[in-house]
Amino acid sequence: MNIPNKIIECNLESLEGYNFPVNKPFNLIVYADDIKYEFLVNLKDTSDKLLILTPGSIPNKHDRTKPYYERYNWYFEESTIFINDPTTYINDEITTGWGLGTLDNWYLETIAEIISKISRNLYKYDVNNQYGNIMFYGSLSGGYMAIMLSILVKNSISIAEVPQLEIFRSYPKPIIKYVFKDMSLKQIHDNYEYRISIIELIKKEKYIPRSIVLLDYTFDLDLNKEYFSFFQKLCELPYIKKDDKNNINVRIIGRNKGHETLKPWQLRDVISNVNKIIDTSFYDVSTIHKNKIMEQEKKIKEYEEELKNEINQISLNNKEIAQYQNELKYHLEKIHDNDKLLEDYKKDYIREEDQIQANDKKIVDYQVELDKLNRKIIEEDTQFKEYKQESTNKYNDLKEKLTIRNKVTLEYYKLKGSLKKKLILWIPYVYILIKTRPFNETFINIRLYRALQDNEWFDVGFYLVVYHELSRKKWCKFLTPETHYVCYGFNEKKLPNEDYTYVDSKKELLRLLKK
Template sequence: MKNWVNNIINLKIDDITKYKFPTDEYFGLEVLDNNVKYEFIIRLSSSNKGLLCLGSGVIDQKTKSIPRFQRYRWKDHFEESLIYYFDPTLYLTDELQVGWCIGTKDDWYLEKISEIIKKIIHTSKIKEEHVLFYGTSAGGFVSAMLATMIKGSTAFVGNFQYSILKVHAKTHLENMKKYCFEGLNNETIKSEYGYRIDLIEMFKKEKYVPPIIYYVNANSKVDILGQCVPFIKDLEKLDYSDNDIEIIIYHDENGHRSRVIYGEAYEFIQMILKRKIYRYYNRSPVPNKKIIKINRENHALKAELKKMKNEIDKLNEENKNLKNNNIKSKMSNYLKACFKK
């Protein structure tokens, strides 16, 4: 951390909301929890209400030291508050180049990261609706997950992986399974830890879908066919959607790694931060517990009404059959009487 900033603050998670952080200057934050070190570089603006959160993606530990805060060169181009967070999963072994903030079977690092960021924004009086998580590829997955956990915030993701088990880079996937899940097979990971490795399962767990802007390269088959199309199909199966997920399909010959440099991303990020586009929080307020309860009651009421309708239809059919039988009986008796005469 000393290679990145001079001022480093060490806190416990419970002490974050009590601490008065400096403003308008960069500082490091180290939080030790359960023997895991969570590291952040932060600048809190005293004059801008927006917050941009940037995480890490693939890092080759054979050639680069950690912690490493990707896109740190962008820091002087934003007037908004900034939080850079590092994935401590990479400390498990230098064989890992990406960890999706998975952590271990017993300790989900991303959950702790979200808890720390929540405490920072609350103590800094930043509204969730002004928080934007940005990332591409693996960083996009983490950004979308964090936006799901920190309700009211927005995710802006590019060529991201909504499902880690569908990742095209199989070496990264196998290393993650080996060191994070102790070599468990895909089926066991899906059944026991599904919400940690699949965004749709996380939506189901939280019963919430955050605002997401998702741009994907049509010229990258691993993204458009391997992730985007299955993502849309899985979205269609959800019976709720709190916010819009807007998908922007573009064409770029650079494949999966396209449109990730500063010049391509900056203007788009600024438009979202300044709410010149995607004004989600004005249109779709975050549902509170009362609304969720009403929705559940409505679903139950609809099911009961459907059941009653089926019973009424059955009774009507029985009455119809009964009337037909009565008519047939009367007609038969009439004809018998006629023949007797």
């Protein structure tokens, strides 16, 4: 159970008749004599039992400005009330309060009154069964509080694990300093002995609680020093009767694990059998629940093994995921590099296109100049014919001049043809770059084109004769037959020469051409 946000606040007098929410956990704050008593409450309509859980020592990591509810996240079928001990608010040095309160105010007594009022508000009791459905549970110092509360709330039941039976078997300095104001031990025992000793409260109330005490016999020192002495004093009380149902039952457990408390499922098992244990006085855990405990521990081991296998599988899956992520990262980087290369090719193409346009403009300018020159030649030739008869010497001089001029013109045409050829060398590459799909085949197509240019393996004449539908103007003047084969012919399984044997891929064809 998580700590709920809902808080109900009231004073001690208004508890009776208060309509508390059911099946909805809430925080309860009760004010009595200017002291704030805090509880975490979860009332259920599916159970007629009320389980009260008392706190032990507060862990160091706990926020001391907030209430401390021990085992609040455990699941119980019963209605539950978790107690916070306001004694620990007196000073932060107090980590275990035992419900002692102050010199004039015994907090545990007020807590017992609050629990009694709440239970009377929830349940209809008759004289014989009043508070019989209330169970107090705690361990160590919490076990002490559970037994003390079951004495104050008579006919209730307490379940105490390895409880402390007397507070001052040790020397709790913060309690002496802040609760008892540095009184001597004698003064404390003389005036407040019933607060610090279970046996003394039993004597004061003349009532032996219905209690189940869970002990660990592996702690012989505890048994000898504290528990044997307690039971000896208990048996000496004059009002004990053999047929009295109000007695303390003992379950002796030997786990050899020290003061280790019960696990949640073990505690739930004790709670569900509490009346059976009280009525039968059957205390040996080895004969009551041994088989069930062994079976549950076996299941726990199986669950642990399954969990271990699942964790190993998750670890393997994480490794595979990491490997896939690395591969994905590599491919993304490759795609990024290809995109960058494509951008570079596009820029080169744009530059080449601009250069071609500039050269085309120059060719147009040269053509204009050529036309002018041709017209001039025609004019001079006409003039030459007119003056031919006039002077042979003049004619010969003019002829020599025209011969020299025509020679220059022919050399110019040759130069022009060479320049044009240079200008169209990039056209096949640009065509391959534009027409190749998918784009990742562009590099293999360009390499194959270069290899065909440098190799006699591709028979141009054979290719043009066999596939006469190819346009000579397109594939011979500006582009090349090799361009057509790289972009279309290979995929269409056209023959590049008369002895061609089909090759599966362009990469394999490249390897053959390089041999």
